[in-house]
Amino acid sequence: MALSGIQIYKLLPQTNCKECGFPTCLAFAMKLAAKQVELGSCPYVSDASKKQLAESAAPPIRLITLKAGSEVKAGNEVVMFRHEKTFYNKPGLFVRVKASDPELAAKVAKADAYKVNYVGMDFTIDGFAVEADGGDFVRAVKAVRDTTKRPLILIADDAPLLDSALSLLAGESALIYAAESSSYEPLADLAKKHKSALVLKADSFDAFADLTQKVQAKGVEDMVLDLGGKNLGEWLTRSTQARRLAIKANQRAVGYPTIFFAGQNGPEKEAVYAAQAIAKYAGFVVLDTFTPELAYALLVLRENIYTDPQKPIQVQPGIYEINSPNADSPVLVTTNFSITYFSVANEVEGSGLPAWLVVTDAEGMSVLTAWAAGKFDAERIAKAIKGFDVASKVNKKRIVLPGHVAVLSGELEEELAGWEIRVGPREAVDIPAFMKQALN
Amino acid sequence: MPIEIPKDKWPGSIKKVTLGATSAEGGTRAKSVTVGGETTLPYLHFEAPTPNKPVIAIEIKSHRPDDWSPLLGEVWGDAMNDPAQWAKKAEEAGADIIVLALTLADSPEDAVRIVKSVLAATGLPLIVWGPGQAEKDNDLLVPIAEATKGEKLMLGICEDKNYRTIVATAMANGHVIQARTPMDVNLAKQLNILITDMGLPADRIMMDPTTGALGYGIEYGYSVMERLRLAALQGDSMTQLPMIVTPGFEAWKAKESKVGDGVPEAWGDWKFRAIHWETLTAVALVESGADIIVLRHPESVKRVKETIEELIAV
Numbered sequence: 001m002a003l004s005g006i007q008i009y010k011l012l013p014q015t016n017c018k019e020c021g022f023p024t025c026l027a028f029a030m031k032l033a034a035k036q037v038e039l040g041s042c043p044y045v046s047d048a049s050k051k052q053l054a055e056s057a058a059p060p061i062r063l064i065t066l067k068a069g070s071e072v073k074a075g076n077e078v079v080m081f082r083h084e085k086t087f088y089n090k091p092g093l094f095v096r097v098k099a100s101d102p103e104l105a106a107k108v109a110k111a112d113a114y115k116v117n118y119v120g121m122d123f124t125i126d127g128f129a130v131e132a133d134g135g136d137f138v139r140a141v142k143a144v145r146d147t148t149k150r151p152l153i154l155i156a157d158d159a160p161l162l163d164s165a166l167s168l169l170a171g172e173s174a175l176i177y178a179a180e181s182s183s184y185e186p187l188a189d190l191a192k193k194h195k196s197a198l199v200l201k202a203d204s205f206d207a208f209a210d211l212t213q214k215v216q217a218k219g220v221e222d223m224v225l226d227l228g229g230k231n232l233g234e235w236l237t238r239s240t241q242a243r244r245l246a247i248k249a250n251q252r253a254v255g256y257p258t259i260f261f262a263g264q265n266g267p268e269k270e271a272v273y274a275a276q277a278i279a280k281y282a283g284f285v286v287l288d289t290f291t292p293e294l295a296y297a298l299l300v301l302r303e304n305i306y307t308d309p310q311k312p313i314q315v316q317p318g319i320y321e322i323n324s325p326n327a328d329s330p331v332l333v334t335t336n337f338s339i340t341y342f343s344v345a346n347e348v349e350g351s352g353l354p355a356w357l358v359v360t361d362a363e364g365m366s367v368l369t370a371w372a373a374g375k376f377d378a379e380r381i382a383k384a385i386k387g388f389d390v391a392s393k394v395n396k397k398r399i400v401l402p403g404h405v406a407v408l409s410g411e412l413e414e415e416l417a418g419w420e421i422r423v424g425p426r427e428a429v430d431i432p433a434f435m436k437q438a439l440n
Numbered sequence: 441m442p443i444e445i446p447k448d449k450w451p452g453s454i455k456k457v458t459l460g461a462t463s464a465e466g467g468t469r470a471k472s473v474t475v476g477g478e479t480t481l482p483y484l485h486f487e488a489p490t491p492n493k494p495v496i497a498i499e500i501k502s503h504r505p506d507d508w509s510p511l512l513g514e515v516w517g518d519a520m521n522d523p524a525q526w527a528k529k530a531e532e533a534g535a536d537i538i539v540l541a542l543t544l545a546d547s548p549e550d551a552v553r554i555v556k557s558v559l560a561a562t563g564l565p566l567i568v569w570g571p572g573q574a575e576k577d578n579d580l581l582v583p584i585a586e587a588t589k590g591e592k593l594m595l596g597i598c599e600d601k602n603y604r605t606i607v608a609t610a611m612a613n614g615h616v617i618q619a620r621t622p623m624d625v626n627l628a629k630q631l632n633i634l635i636t637d638m639g640l641p642a643d644r645i646m647m648d649p650t651t652g653a654l655g656y657g658i659e660y661g662y663s664v665m666e667r668l669r670l671a672a673l674q675g676d677s678m679t680q681l682p683m684i685v686t687p688g689f690e691a692w693k694a695k696e697s698k699v700g701d702g703v704p705e706a707w708g709d710w711k712f713r714a715i716h717w718e719t720l721t722a723v724a725l726v727e728s729g730a731d732i733i734v735l736r737h738p739e740s741v742k743r744v745k746e747t748i749e750e751l752i753a754v
């Protein structure tokens with residue numbers, strides 16, 4: 001559990017020598033509690049205090065990083081609900097392939113190349129899980145590694161086989177699946193040898209706590225829990241309990257990220273299973289199906305759930321050029337909420353027609369939200385048009401408003417003398433047709 | 441060492457709301473539907489059972505909509521020309537409740553006739569939405585409420601600008617109210633206070649916290665619902681109402697569902713994408729405490745129903 005400023009103060013020298021740059025030890029302690037300074041700034045902390053402070057600063061859910069050509073992180077979460085602060089490390093989305101699958105390399109290549117843009121951000125799949133199922137596992141892992149640079153999860157219960165496969169992944173941090181209490185020793189040894197993380201399976205939290213201690217005793221710190229659960233209800237319960245134990249009860253013994261297999265009850269249910277895992281605390285989500293439409297929906301959901309509630313995603317206000325506009329191109333006005341901006345910009349771009357897009361500072365709000373909040377009114381729009389000196393860019397002084405704020409046109413005519421105010425369609429999808437028909 | 445699982449014990453609980461009245465109860469519905477009654481967060485059976493499972497409503501319109509995705513046109517076909525037929529098909533598709541959305545073009549007489557035809561075509565409880573302009577809502581919903589006295593419809597969508605007349609007629613005629621506020625805990629409370637102050641008992645109100653689609657603001661709705669549910673469980677009586685959400689309406693507005701052409705290749709197959717869009721929007725809201733989920737596509741209905749079954753199975 002994180003210590004309060006006062007608790008930290010008690011562990012400091014209390015001499016107020018000011019060397020840390022703060023007038024008192026208490027002031028320094030308060031900054032430490034707020035995680036705004038490093039303990040190292042005080043040269044006089046005792047070793048015993050250092051140890052205590054380090055323990056209290058350790059996150060309730062251990063941060064696990066899988067590494068190859070790219071990285072995936074899980075853990076380090078501090079709240080049960082996103083509105084309490086935010087969720088930090090988006091669950092890695094992995095696609096599972098089987099060693100015996102003759103199409104393995106092609107499947108991996110397809111998913112590996114997948115890239116989709118959502119409001120200006122490029123999303124991809126995070127990695128692959130290779131499962132030993134009777135085929136040549138080591139060769140399969142090699143084929144996968146030759147095809148993708150992303151981190152891997154290796155699924156097998158045969159330690160020597162895993163050892164050979166892991167030897168192919170030198171310098172990486174892979175994830176080994178999975179150790180149970182009856183068989184953990186050889187796998188823990190492998191995890192240590194290959195600097196990999198290890199998934200643990202158990203059927204109760206007592207058993208998990210026992211197993212994590214044992215694995216730790218073998219020198220392995222990076223663990224991931226497979227909580228099991230035969231349906232959505234069971235997973236939700238277990239996942240919630242695990243999160244609570246770590247965050248509310250400070251149970252370090254189960255304070256590890258979790259892994260969830262979304263395809264376990266068939267492809268029909270996979271989207272929903274993965275969606276629940278994303279919303280409800282999974283650290284890694286393994287898919288059996290890769291299709292672009294499924295990946296896109298899940299990647300967007302993940303982004304939405306993990307967006308910091310304090311900061312709406314926004315774009316820089318300004319005048320944006322789409323399809324190389326010139327002095328005769330139309331001027332469209334919108335807000336600086338990312339979703340709004342990209343809905344409009346993508347449509348204009350898709351139309352192939354050039355335009356100027358004036359993005360007003362609406363504090364990151366959508367058209368109607370900003371309008372209702374008084375952040376997208378005639379005054380602000382006029383200010384943007386003048387501030388970005390739109391008049392110097394075009395011959396015809398004409399701007400197009402979003403259809404949802406048609407009511408602003410009268411007032412805007414007054415604010416922007418000499419400008420023609422046109423009302424566009426309500427939805428961005430209708431912009432291309434509008435530009436073709438109404439703006440010639 | 442034995443690990444004790446932390447359990448929440450809440451002072452508050454969610455009220456139960458019943459829609460639809462059977463003949464024994466003064467209406468004509470084949471059965472009524474009760475939602476709400478939760479005493480803990482969604483589906484945490486180790487703390488308390490889910491007393492009433494969330495239900496699915498399918499949205500139909502009084503006239504064939506011209507702005508719906510062609511994918512919806514494909515599945516509902518000619519039934520979209522006749523609300524009674526459409527309602528029947530919706531019942532076959534698994535709806536527990538029908539939502540009938542009226543349009544600005546409906547006259548009060550037409551609206552009453554259409555509502556009656558839908559009631560005759562199906563035994564399910566009915567929710568009726570006005571077209572969303574205060575004056576027109578009043579013009580249509582008042583005669584409907586009177587003509588269906590005792591049926592225990594849910595009337596909507598009540599917002600701060602139009603609630604008075606709708607609440608008054610719901611009170612006089614034994615109906616329930618759908619109270620919508622834009623994604624804000626305090627605004628939701630405030631509207632509930634205004635409505636109960638008029639004398640409508642709280643067990644005749646459902647909250648509609650407003651929903652954004654996946655990719656279009658779902659995170660706001662999701663978190664507001666979690667906050668409303670937490671406030672209710674902590675004992676804030678003006679948030680202790682079950683919630684109705686409209687992921688169908690929102691998801692099918694999104695380009696991802698609506699159109700198939702001219703979209704990035706990475707968006708994949710249109711039909712599956714559209715179903716995922718509606719289903720995932722709905723499932724996220726189910727996880728955050730929705731009690732009535734209003735959908736549009738039968739395949740999403742099937743998937744969300746299965747989701748709920750799995751979540752309530754202990």
Ligand code: B12
Nearest residue numbers: 334340365366367368369372373402424427428622624657
């Ligand atoms: C998410 C949301 C919020 C989020 C904010 C999200 C954000 N960063 O903006 C939160 C929860 C914070 C919020 C707050 C409020 N909200 Co709000 N919110 C919504 C919601 C659900 C979705 C908005 C959204 O993101 N839409 C998606 C974007 C892409 O849409 P858009 O910006 O309009 O862009 C589209 C079109 O306008 C068009 N377009 C855009 N630019 C241009 C330009 C041109 C030239 C053209 C032609 C077209 C075009 O293309 C886009 C795609 O089609 C809507 C209801 C709904 N489902 O629509 C309510 C809604 C906008 N909110 C509303 C209100 C009242 C508020 C609040 C005032 C209430 C409150 N809670 O206190 C506050 C105001 C904020 C404040 N005081 O801080 C009302 C507005 C009512 C009205 N008609 O004026 C709405 C409509 C809800 C309702 N039915 O009552 N809200």
Ligand code: SF4
Nearest residue numbers: 016017018020025042
């Ligand atoms: S350097 Fe250490 S001892 Fe000196 S004031 Fe800062 S915290 Fe106190």
